[in-house]
Amino acid sequence: MVDGPVSSNIVRSESQVTTAQRAANLGHEGFTVWFTGLSGSGKSTLAFAVERALLERGVAAYVLDGDNIRFGLNRDLGFGPEDRTENIRRIGEVCRLFQDAGMVVLTAFISPYAADRDRVRALHPDGRFIEVFVDTPLELCERRDVKGLYAKARAGEIQEFSGISAPYEPPNNPEIRIDTTRQLEACVQTIVDRLAV
Numbered sequence: 001m002v003d004g005p006v007s008s009n010i011v012r013s014e015s016q017v018t019t020a021q022r023a024a025n026l027g028h029e030g031f032t033v034w035f036t037g038l039s040g041s042g043k044s045t046l047a048f049a050v051e052r053a054l055l056e057r058g059v060a061a062y063v064l065d066g067d068n069i070r071f072g073l074n075r076d077l078g079f080g081p082e083d084r085t086e087n088i089r090r091i092g093e094v095c096r097l098f099q100d101a102g103m104v105v106l107t108a109f110i111s112p113y114a115a116d117r118d119r120v121r122a123l124h125p126d127g128r129f130i131e132v133f134v135d136t137p138l139e140l141c142e143r144r145d146v147k148g149l150y151a152k153a154r155a156g157e158i159q160e161f162s163g164i165s166a167p168y169e170p171p172n173n174p175e176i177r178i179d180t181t182r183q184l185e186a187c188v189q190t191i192v193d194r195l196a197v
Contacts, residue, residue, distance in 0.1 A: 022102035026060055028197040030099040032124055033106045036117060036171060037134030038163045039149055040141035042180040042187075043108035046134060049188045051106055059197050061104040064091060069109075079160045085116050092120030099128055104197065112162040114169040132191060133174040138163055140181070 023029045033050070035043040047063045054061035070077070074090055077083040088111050098105035111117050121129045141163070142150040153161035162168040176194055178187050 019100070019102070026102045028059055028102070028104070029128070030102040031104045031128055031130055031195060031197070032095040032099045032120075033104060033130045033132060033191065033195070034095070034111070034117065034120065035106065035108045035132045035134055036111045036174075037136055038138060038141045038168055039110060039161070040144045040146075041134040041136035042144075042178075043110075043134050045184070046132075046178065046180070046187055046191075047106040047108040049184055050191050053188050053192050054104055054195075054197065057192075057197070059104055060102065061106060062098065063106045063108060064094065066107075066109040079166075081113075081160075081166075084112065084160075088113075088116040088120060092116075092123050095120065096123045099124060104195065110162050110168065112166065112168040114171065117171065130176065130194065131171055131174040132176045132178060133171045134178050134180060135170070136180045 019029070033047075035047050037043050044063075044065050044067075047065070051061045051063045069087075069091060073094070074087050077087050088109065091107060091109060095105050095107060111120075117131065121131070123129075136144075145151070149158060149161065150164065152158045153164040156165075158165075160166040176191060178190065180187060
């Protein structure tokens with residue numbers, strides 16, 4: 001993994017608009033809300049529901065969904081450990097740009113490695129990265145599996161599947177832990193209340 005830019009003939013440009021000016025214009029500050037959990041845990045469902053709740057409050061919010069990103073920005077990546085790390089690195093950089101622009105960006109990525117999530121957190125100013133652990137038991141994720149991925153993984157048809165043939169490292173100290181056996185509305189309210197936007 002490369003730690004810095006490969007190119008040497010680049011110079012960072014600075015905006016003439018401050019973070020405070022963006023917040024004043026939008027009426028809120030930017031955040032990255034990082035949903036992590038197993039496949040089928042409810043990350044996307046929850047992220048899209050929070051996005052709607054925020055938009056109804058006049059908050060500029062947008063969801064970056066794991067599958068959707070792999071159709072475009074990260075279509076060149078597979079699911080091995082190095083590709084998963086690069087997937088999360090790229091998304092972390094995009095999130096930092098959204099957050100700097102004053103938006104609330106919500107992600108829905110398994111992001112199985114704690115070190116990758118920690119690197120994304122480190123890109124953000126203090127308090128602007130909110131990790132949400134969608135804490136759903138593996139058995140329930142398998143029961144919810146509309147794509148049939150767990151069955152394929154258990155049959156050996158899918159390699160490197162988080163929670164089955166590849167690791168998933170749950171967060172030790174997420175800002176929010178969501179029990180998706182609760183009603184969706186209650187889960188959404190917990191997150192919206194925490195953001196206080």
